[in-house]
Amino acid sequence: MQGNTASAEGAIAAGCRFFGGYPITPSTEVAEAMARRMPKIGGVFVQMEDEIASIAAVIGASWTGKKAMTSTSGPGFSLMLENIGFALMTETPLVIVNVQRGGPSTGQPTMSAQGDMLQCRFGSHGDMAVIALAPDSVQEMYDLTVKAFNLAERFRCPAFLMADEIIGHMRERIELPDHVDVVDRRPLESGHLPYEAGEDGVPGFPVFGTGHRVHVTGLTHDERGYPVTTDPVLHEALVRRLVGKVENARREIADYRVTNPDAEVVFVCYGSPARAVQQVVADHPDLGLGILRLRLVWPFPEHALAEFPNARVFLVPEQNLGQVAREVERHVLVPVVSVPKLGGELHTPAELLRAIEEARSR
Amino acid sequence: MKLVIDENRCKGCNLCTLVCPYRIFRPGTRANRKGVLVPELDRPERCTNCRLQGLYGRTLCGVCQLTCPDQAIGWVRERPYEPAKIEVEY
Amino acid sequence: MSFADWLRADRLPHIWCSGCSNGTILNCTLAAVEAEGWDPDRTVFVSGIGCSSRAPGYISTDSLHTTHGRALAFATGVKLADPSLNVVVFTGDGDLAAIGGNHFIHACRRNIDLTVVCMNNLIYGMTGGQGSPTTPIGALSTTTPYGASEPAFDLVALAVAAGANHVARWTAYHVRELERAVQTGLETPGLSFIEVRAGCPTNYGRKNRLREVTDLAEYFRTKSMLKAKFDRLVAEGRPVPSDAIVVGEFVRRSNPAMGVVP
Known part of the structure; x- marks a missing residue:
């Protein structure tokens, strides 16, 4: 199986039912595999007009409670950065597979690179903490895609699978497990405010259409989700919680x-x-x-x-x-x-x- | 029903003075505690909605409410009419 | 129940300036949604960035206030992932026609089952009155201090050409007509686009001799021309004022649409 296809299969095993993407070498095979598989398992595949729209659609889909992902490479990832920040701020679980290629700019579309490691860490504006995994084999393209979904759902944040062209286009024999451990996002309990976080810093998820009537905004917001943009204390507390929920779990989620x-x-x-x-x-x-x-x-x-x-x-x-x-x-x-x-x-x-x-x- | 302007929401744009077919709203002259010149009501009992909403069970004209950009115009139910008790002392 | 029950009363008064048409357009849209009998728990309002895009924050439903220009892309994701949700998009001229232009034509092409209400105030209001792609030639703004020199977008023509199933234009003065147009949009499967000419007294009116809120309303009332009359004048070869705002329904059709519950 090819690395990119393995990633798509891993996503489906992890429960992914929405894929929005845009063709870009060397990640296109992920989208192609999803286009083949999604309609057969009751999922949605949509080819958007660009990478910005792709991640936007993925965030929108995630708010309806679906596990959602997109795949891209360096230039597309650069376009996604603003909305990656939006996903971080609104605590939207999603997975981005970045099959890295040579940069800067259009660079080497068909050659391997790992030049986006800092872009994914610091690329969007403002302080942030992200989760990024790096597979070294086709088997890990499968396993770590599953893991990326589990971490994204658990911590309510974007998770990146930072693959590279070599792994993405490599073909190896892999073992598809009969059973994968899947983490589902914790729904918001009634009586709690939409952004009222527990001890781990992760609030429950108010799925659209379930009566929570939540307001989701990229503006600095209070626990009700309402914009409060001029309160320094509230802003600092929010950013520290968003960063802390991932950074404080550093030891727990470490994988080496x-x-x-x-x-x-x-x-x-x-x-x-x-x-x-x-x-x-x-x-x-x-x-x-x-x-x-x-x-x-x-x-x-x-x-x-x-x-x-x-x-x-x-x-x-x-x-x-x-x-x-x-x-x-x-x-x-x-x-x-x-x-x-x-x-x-x-x-x-x-x-x-x-x-x-x-x-x-x- | 009784026509009311929510002084807390009104920003004094005077659009209501333009759209009401009965010219019930008149530009305000006195600033409230927010400094807004809230329009004044001129014989609001002429308002169709005030008179007939109860009878028809729906909003009848309502253009002022729909136009008001600040969601400040509404109707409240008046207390049922109670004949005043008059004690006549001899 | 009236449209006022759809508002988050604890968030009012809103941030819009005195006399801003956005509040009126919000009322009309909610009145249409209310008349349609939609369930607030199954309705989602989506918006981008700008004055217009603050609207969903005042509505007591699920609402998604996204990044600049991307509202339609987010809404596409919501609607495709769960077609049983009712999705309405609020956007402005800068949001929709400039930074989000590509998403706009592609949403129309997909003909996805959304209702898009564009509050077109001919200017960037939130940032202090810069020229937008719909600023008419000659109009003053902070970035067109000698009068706008670029031709403006005709959003309605764009939506019709790109394939939307229902396209209409009204102004913030025509509240009942606007409410009906939005309701038609909600009922039409496929993308429905309603351009609403909105007044921005603070940033547009002040610079363009429409200083008073009532001046703007009067402007909309006198310059608007029904599409039927416009078509008749054109057919008869008679002159049409260059500053006429042609209002009415421009197209209603039933082309194949995406995101419709089967």
Whole structure:
């Protein structure tokens, strides 16, 4: 199965019943798979006029209680940023699959990149916390799409599947589980205000048409949902809650894989570069290399770095100029070396070995 | 029924003075506590709705209410007429 | 029950200026919805950004106040995901014709079962009176200080050409006609577009010799021309005043529509 198709299948298994999208290489196969499958399972597929409309329709659909998603790549993701902020502010669960390609601008439509990792984290205006997952195989395109839906529904926020062209277009044999654990959003209980959050900072969801008569606005709002735009205290409390509900759950939702925790030289990787790293580590057991593979990049699981107490250097191979390397640097006292690779191809084992050599000689 | 203007909502635009076929609304002359010149009512008992809404069971003219951009015009039910008790003292 | 029962009384008075037509248009739309007998619990009002788009916040139903220009795209998602909901969109000329122009023509093309009420006040009111795509040539605004020089959009013609099933234009002065037009829109399967010429005394009237609220109402009353009369004048080859506001129903048809409950 192809990575993009696996993502679509994962979405359907997670309960997705609305897809709004716009064609863009290299993510189009997600939309194509949804166009084939949705009408057969009672879902809705709609091809919108652009990416802005796609995410708008997805947010609208989500408010009717449907699990909804869209798929895109860098240029489309840039167009979606304003409405991603709207979804964050209005606490709308949805999933965006971003199959990353080379940028800036139109860049390399058919080549792989990981250049949107900071765009997804900080791209929309204002302070925010987001959830972003990064699959490194076709199997994970399926599994992590399910997980993205579960996290989005649980925390009432957008969740991003930050895939890349290599994983999206790769074909691998995968195992479709008979049963997937699915999280459904908690409905708003009667007697509660629409934006009255519990201890976890997540309010119940007032589905449209169920009599809650909720006003949903991107303006700063109070617990009733009414706009209150000039109260500094209320605004700060709202933004802190929106950020806190995700950031405070950082440890709980962290998802990473540790290989060889005693290692002195440790790779921190996510997405397709992890495949090259795994190859190098398997080929050179004598070098004492460790791997921290992030399946969830944002919120960044900083505590995972402490799983390598002997680490003398962290190597971060990415298909960008060091977007996550900087985040690693913030959390450790030992040197962090970014191993960037642009152009759309994977790091070769030789390049990674050379990076190890250079790091050791520091 | 009795025609009333909600002083809390009225912003004094005077559109009602233009649309009422009976010219019941007259531009206000006295500012209320918000500084708005709320229109005054000139013999509101002439209003069709005041007289006949109860009889027909529906809003009859209502153009002033529909036009009022501030949702300030409405009708309230008057208390049923109670003949005044007069005690005549000799 | 009257249309006033649809309002969130705890949010009034609203933020609109004295004499702003938006309140009138809100009344007329709610009166139509009320006359249609819709259930407030099954009705959703959607809007974008701007003065007009504050309207759903004053209505006691589910309401979605979205990003600038995108109301129709959000509404498309709501309606397609749950066609049993009644969806009405409030929008303005800047919201619909400028930043949301693409969504507008595509919503008309899809002919999705929405009712779209456009409060066209010929200007960007919320930001202080800048020229919009519907500002007539020669009109003054803060960004057209020497008079607008760009030709204006005819939103009605645009909606008809793009495929909407019901298209009408009225002004905020024609309250009963507007109410009936909206009600026809609610009843028509497919997209219904009602352009309402709205007065903005604060930002448009003040700069364009319509300083008083009543001047604007008088302007709408005297400049409006029924479509039937306009067609007759054109057919007879007689001159039509260039500033006439042609009002009435422009199209009502039953082309295939999306988002209709089967």
